[in-house]
Amino acid sequence: MSREQKAVDRARKAFLTGRSKSLEYRVTQLKNLLRFVRERQTEISEGLRKDLRRSECGTPLYETLGLESEINLAVRNLKQWAAPRPVSKSMMTISDQVYIQPEPLGVVLVIGAWNYPWAVTIGPLIGAIAAGNAAVIKPSEVSSHTSKVMEDLLPLYLDKELYPVVTGGVTETQELLKQRFDHIFYTGNGTVAKIIMEAAAKHLTPTTLELGGKSPCYIDKNCDLSVACRRIAWGKYSNCGQTCIAPDYILCDPSMQDRVIEEIKKNIKEFYTEDPQKCLDYGRIISQRHFKRLMALLEGSTIAVGGENEESECYIGPTVLRDVKPDAKVMQEEIFGPLLPILTVSSADEAIKFINQREKPLALYIFSSDNKLIKRLIAETSSGGVLANDCLMHFSVTSLPFGGVGNSGMGHYHGKYGFDNLSHLRGCLIKQLKLEGVNNMRYPPHTADKLGWARFFILKHVDFGSLGRMALLALMAVFVAVILQVTDYYTHVIIEYFIHLF
Secondary structure, eight states: OOHHHHHHHHHHHHHHTTGGGOHHHHHHHHHHHHHHHHHTHHHHHHHHHHHHOOOTTHHIIIIIHHHHHHHHHHHHHHHHHHSOEEOOOOTTTTTSEEEEEEEEOSEEEEEOOSSSTTHHHHHHHHHHHHTTOEEEEEOOSSSHHHHHHHHHHGGGTSOTTTSOBOOOSHHHHHHHHTSOOSEEEEESOHHHHHHHHHHHHTTTOOEEEEOOOOOEEEEOSSSOHHHHHHHHHHHHHGGGGOOTTSOOEEEEOGGGHHHHHHHHHHHHHHHHOSOGGGOTTSOOOSOHHHHHHHHHHTTTOEEEEOOOEEGGGTEEOOEEEESOOTTSGGGSSOOOSSEEEEEEOSSHHHHHHHHHTSOOOSEEEEEOSOHHHHHHHHHHOOOSEEEESSSSGGGGOTTSOBOOOGGGEEOOBSHHHHHHHTEEEEEEEEOOSOOTTGGGGGSSSOOHHHHHHHHHHHHOOOOTTTOOHHHHHHHHHHHHHHHTTSOHHHHHHHHHHHHHHO
């Protein structure tokens, strides 16, 4: 039996003990996870420094503060999230118990990514723990130092049977995917996502895929261009552009292009000094393979700002490309690096058409002071999320679902959405062995008379939530008056029905 299979088997056996179903146990594990994040900041920061040259202050800002917020939210609201959820009733169910009961799925596989290895690996884990699942954690092997920190330290804080960490590369991941899981949560690229979906299909395992794509950034003439470009520069060049929701390219009017370039250039200098290569807040490309891929994307494009690079350091400076054509190499795939192409469009109509001709992105950014235009772009395009007049910040809003659509992914998480995504929302109807006369309308032999009553009970809508007791009594009186005109049998049945309600 492989190491991966043993980890999954142990997790399933631990889940079957039932201990993860206890709300108290879930809260304890979440608090232990919070303690880990707070106590191991040094090790977390050091791993990210080695992997991505993340600065000491950048680690909490882009990784762990968000995790602390998510954990606190889950601990604070878990009792409410896990409680039975009453639903509206019909004439057929007015005297019954009707509710949704969230329940754990079982064993979840969380496959993380390397660009924000803590945020996108531990983030889904929070939802898995809160929902009462066991979870096998597979950090990305590309961020190898962070992966080692997870493997060594996370089991010191969490139940290592319920939440094992499995490290390794392609071979280990393939072995994991041979196992049966109750849900797979993957963050990464579309190519690997297809492999994961194919493996999941063999066991009919549902998947959440957090992918990416080319997220457009439309700049309207009617906006504060200085502020807009400052926020775009921050969103694009944070983590050296290796962010799934980074603005991938800019769409703007031709008359704006020169000023956009100048404003972004000014902000690059302000954020990362005259020499970003020496700036502690400017990161590095994760590997030489990705460095070479990004350098190849520059072919055929005109560099307006930046372009400096050094392969031995995996360094590419903040770069702006001008007059980029739709068929340029840099426009054929998600960039995932510090290259920012500018394409010119003559109107919002042309921008909408351009966006809609391509795969649905993970994010759409709109910069405009015209609220009607913002609402129009939202209405006439599709994307995983929309953010107007800023970049990246919607990821931090726990009251919003985060996820893609189409090629940018499926499923969502954050806050209650993560809990629900990794729960089975079980529909429950509890009836009593009474009022059997009411059920006569559904039993053979079927007659026109029974069909008439079935039509009434099934199709009649009454808002029982706002209907008071006196209104129900009045309704009962009307029913009785009507029923007196029909058979004595149905008079008896309906009167019995309403007497039972009170």
